[in-house]
Amino acid sequence: MAKHYLTRRQLLATTAAASAFVAAPYVRHAHAAGSLSVGFWDHWVPGANKATEDVVRAWAEKEKVDVKMDFITSQGNKNLLTIAAEAQAKSGHDIFAFPTWWPHQHADQLEPVNDVMAELIKQNGNVNGTVEYLGKAKDKWLAVPATVGSQIKGPCSRIDLMKQHAGIDVQAMYPAGEPPKAEQWNMDTFLRAAEACHKAGVPFGIGLGQTTDSVDTAGAIFQSFGAELVDKNGKITVKSDNVRKAMDYYKRLASFLPADAPAWDDASNNKWLVSGRGALICNPPSAWAVAKRDAPQIAEQCWTHGMPAGPNGRYAPFLPYFWGIWSFSKNKSAAKSLLLALSTHDAIAKMVAASGGYDLPAYDKLTTLKTWAEEGPPKGTLYHYPNPHNHQTLSIAAAPAPPAIAFQIYSQAVMTKMVARHLQGEPLERTLAWAESEVEGFMRG
Amino acid sequence: MSEIAVRDRSAFAVTVRPRSTWRQFFQQKSTVAFFFTLPLILLIAVLVVYPAFYSIYLAMLSKRMDRFVGLANFTFLFTRETFWMVVKQSCIFAVTAVIFKALIGFIVAHLVHTLPAEGQRKWRGMLLVPWVIPPALSTLAWLWLFDPSYSAFNWIIVNLGGEPVPWTGDALWARFSVILVNVWIGAPFFMIMYLAALKSVPAELYEVAAIDGASWWQRLWYITIPMMRNIIAITTLFSLIVTFANFDIVRILTAGGPIDQTHVFATWAFKLGIEGGDIPLGAAISLFMVPILTVAAVFILRDINKRGERM
Numbered sequence: 001m002a003k004h005y006l007t008r009r010q011l012l013a014t015t016a017a018a019s020a021f022v023a024a025p026y027v028r029h030a031h032a033a034g035s036l037s038v039g040f041w042d043h044w045v046p047g048a049n050k051a052t053e054d055v056v057r058a059w060a061e062k063e064k065v066d067v068k069m070d071f072i073t074s075q076g077n078k079n080l081l082t083i084a085a086e087a088q089a090k091s092g093h094d095i096f097a098f099p100t101w102w103p104h105q106h107a108d109q110l111e112p113v114n115d116v117m118a119e120l121i122k123q124n125g126n127v128n129g130t131v132e133y134l135g136k137a138k139d140k141w142l143a144v145p146a147t148v149g150s151q152i153k154g155p156c157s158r159i160d161l162m163k164q165h166a167g168i169d170v171q172a173m174y175p176a177g178e179p180p181k182a183e184q185w186n187m188d189t190f191l192r193a194a195e196a197c198h199k200a201g202v203p204f205g206i207g208l209g210q211t212t213d214s215v216d217t218a219g220a221i222f223q224s225f226g227a228e229l230v231d232k233n234g235k236i237t238v239k240s241d242n243v244r245k246a247m248d249y250y251k252r253l254a255s256f257l258p259a260d261a262p263a264w265d266d267a268s269n270n271k272w273l274v275s276g277r278g279a280l281i282c283n284p285p286s287a288w289a290v291a292k293r294d295a296p297q298i299a300e301q302c303w304t305h306g307m308p309a310g311p312n313g314r315y316a317p318f319l320p321y322f323w324g325i326w327s328f329s330k331n332k333s334a335a336k337s338l339l340l341a342l343s344t345h346d347a348i349a350k351m352v353a354a355s356g357g358y359d360l361p362a363y364d365k366l367t368t369l370k371t372w373a374e375e376g377p378p379k380g381t382l383y384h385y386p387n388p389h390n391h392q393t394l395s396i397a398a399a400p401a402p403p404a405i406a407f408q409i410y411s412q413a414v415m416t417k418m419v420a421r422h423l424q425g426e427p428l429e430r431t432l433a434w435a436e437s438e439v440e441g442f443m444r445g
Numbered sequence: 446m447s448e449i450a451v452r453d454r455s456a457f458a459v460t461v462r463p464r465s466t467w468r469q470f471f472q473q474k475s476t477v478a479f480f481f482t483l484p485l486i487l488l489i490a491v492l493v494v495y496p497a498f499y500s501i502y503l504a505m506l507s508k509r510m511d512r513f514v515g516l517a518n519f520t521f522l523f524t525r526e527t528f529w530m531v532v533k534q535s536c537i538f539a540v541t542a543v544i545f546k547a548l549i550g551f552i553v554a555h556l557v558h559t560l561p562a563e564g565q566r567k568w569r570g571m572l573l574v575p576w577v578i579p580p581a582l583s584t585l586a587w588l589w590l591f592d593p594s595y596s597a598f599n600w601i602i603v604n605l606g607g608e609p610v611p612w613t614g615d616a617l618w619a620r621f622s623v624i625l626v627n628v629w630i631g632a633p634f635f636m637i638m639y640l641a642a643l644k645s646v647p648a649e650l651y652e653v654a655a656i657d658g659a660s661w662w663q664r665l666w667y668i669t670i671p672m673m674r675n676i677i678a679i680t681t682l683f684s685l686i687v688t689f690a691n692f693d694i695v696r697i698l699t700a701g702g703p704i705d706q707t708h709v710f711a712t713w714a715f716k717l718g719i720e721g722g723d724i725p726l727g728a729a730i731s732l733f734m735v736p737i738l739t740v741a742a743v744f745i746l747r748d749i750n751k752r753g754e755r756m
Contacts, residue, residue, distance in 0.1 A: 077719055077720060080719050080720065081719060084719060084722075084724065101722070102722070105722045108509075108511075209700075209702055209703070210700065210701070210702050210705075211700070258593075258594065259611065259614070260593035260594060260611050260613075260614040261614075262614050262702065262703040262704070263593040263611065263612075263613040263614035263619070263699070263702060263703055264593060265700065268593060268594060271594065271595065272594065275594075275595075277594070404508075407721070407722060408721060408723070411716075411720050411721040411722070412716075412717075412721060417704050417705070420703060420704050421704060424704075434526070437526065438527075441521070441524075441525060444508055444521055445507055445508060445509070
């Protein structure tokens with residue numbers, strides 16, 4: 001076999017080339033910092049995705065990251081199916097928009113974001129208790145609260161109908177640009193108003209179905225009575241006096257709601273308000289936004305405000321979305337950098353403006369953005385939507401039970417089912433026994 | 446008388462080269478048939494067999510999917526009140542819907558069969574419309590008709606002086622509504638199958654029966670139905686499986702409500718597995734369809750085989 005020797009010239013040439021390669025300066029090309037894939041929630045407000053897209057593109061340009069964005073709809077639970085598929089396959093997007101309970105569902109598969117949250121809290125102020133309850137497991141931040149998609153489902157009332165039939169001036173109670181004057185706005189006043197509006201043929205549009213709008217309202221009313229199905233230690237407390245009081249109140253309230261309320265879904269209350277058939281619904285400003293487009297004379301009479309207070313306090317349903325980083329992501333540092341960029345004051349202000357005030361940041365210092373003060377008609381209708389005066393406790397149904405159990409209570413709509421069963425004539429104790437058995441089942445490991 | 450020339454076989458033995466075992470293997474009819482069907486077999490393996498075994502695996506995991514729990518999810522379901530309600534509802538839904546689909550399909554097939562050949566095509570086409578529209582779309586239209594607050598049916602009823610009907614708000618009416626939509630969508634399938642079966646019954650049988658003085662009822666009972674029995678059985682089995690596993694109609698129309706009283710296996714599995722994040726329990730629920738449908742399939746297919754042997 002012939003041997004091959006390097007000549008002096010070849011040796012010199014090779015050495016020079018190798019030295020040049022090693023010593024070559026790092027050239028920063030267009031996508032030097034790698035690539036990132038993000039699954040955002042597809043906003044229902046036309047054009048609202050654009051604000052997020054612009055923020056991400058500006059960040060990608062600056063950081064030289066190749067970003068791929070997918071806007072995934074929650075229609076037909078497409079986003080939940082995608083989360084389930086990616087969790088199983090351990091592959092997919094780097095960052096994903098997780099609805100309320102889903103960070104806890106995939107706690108073991110999410111990259112901790114304590115460093116990101118520490119920076120954001122320093123920058124934007126503290127987050128409310130519900131965000132902490134849903135986004136944190138022990139000391140680990142599972143995800144970052146997303147502005148896009150987060151919402152409070154407080155009452156949206158018809159100014160004229162409430163004044164005319166219930167004698168309540170919602171604008172005086174919640175004046176634009178000022179703190180609420182709602183000391184008298186409690187569960188008794190709410191019940192009397194519901195009765196008066198029902199008699200007048202414009203009942204409150206609160207559903208008793210199994211979708212989130214119905215469940216959220218039930219959760220807030222239960223909490224305002226201190227009614228917990230499971231306490232924070234995981235002890236079943238279905239058969240408690242507070243639950244009985246909440247059920248008794250709800251039964252009386254339900255008799256003033258539309259007869260078909262147990263069949264309502266999340267679209268029903270929107271239609272109820274927009275068609276002019278009801279005096280109040282509990283929803284984010286989506287119904288008002290639709291009315292502004294389709295029935296402007298009704299939109300002009302809408303006022304978004306706080307929930308009534310119960311014996312245990314004033315609770316409003318808050319549903320945050322989260323941006324989480326999958327642990328299988330290959331570019332975690334870039335993902336964290338993007339999460340910071342998505343949560344700056346300017347980025348959040350853009351998102352809020354693009355959604356017409358629908359999207360809510362979870363941070364203390366960002367509840368008084370000018371969009372909410374200026375949106376109309378009527379001007380100031382959304383001023384109290386982000387809870388700027390911390391007038392009510394933002395909460396989620398089934399809290400403070402351990403999230404794994406609370407999620408089951410929430411997703412199986414146990415509270416609205418309890419009300420519907422009792423409303424159909426089932427004795428209260430039988431309903432409580434049924435609920436207790438259901439909750440026992442949720443304890444399964 | 447024909448003559449048959451027989452050649453000397455030894456002449457062939459010399460010229461024909463012994464064929465290799467591989468060549469023989471590939472030239473066999475069964476091998477060729479296997480290769481022709483291989484793409485379909487692979488497709489079924491990937492899209493049916495693998496998911497089926499994967500769902501069995503999933504159904505044996507804990508709620509957090511971090512440990513193997515054997516049959517615990519199945520035994521847990523037996524202790525749930527809602528599970529037994531879903532079993533009952535699935536059976537009521539499937540059996541009632543299939544009976545009505547078969548009955549309506551049978552009657553309409555006879556009506557169409559009696560029409561002159563020219564007009565028949567037009568009617569066949571029109572009657573198939575509910576079946577060819579994607580069910581999700583047609584169910585959306587039905588949802589608007591049954592809408593809790595804005596039902597078109599209720600508008601008519603109220604204008605005629607009646608009381609509005611809680612189409613999806615009351616358990617009984619909600620069950621009626623989902624069955625009605627399923628029958629509306631599925632009856633044309635029975636109609637077209639029965640029509641094909643009717644056309645294959647020899648006309649001579651009816652002529653002979655008419656000569657013998659058989660009544661309309663006797664012709665139906667002693668000729669038509671026995672000649673259609675296999676088609677009736679297979680159509681029923683096929684429809685029973687599809688109806689039992691139905692998802693879209695219930696999901697769109699009632700989402701299982703009110704108070705879970707219209708859930709069937711597929712919608713409840715989705716509710717718990719995907720919406721409730723309990724994938725193992727969702728998988729266990731969906732697997733309960735298998736033994737129930739297997740029993741139905743065994744009975745119906747055994748009946749068909751028996752009759753096949755007799756013929």
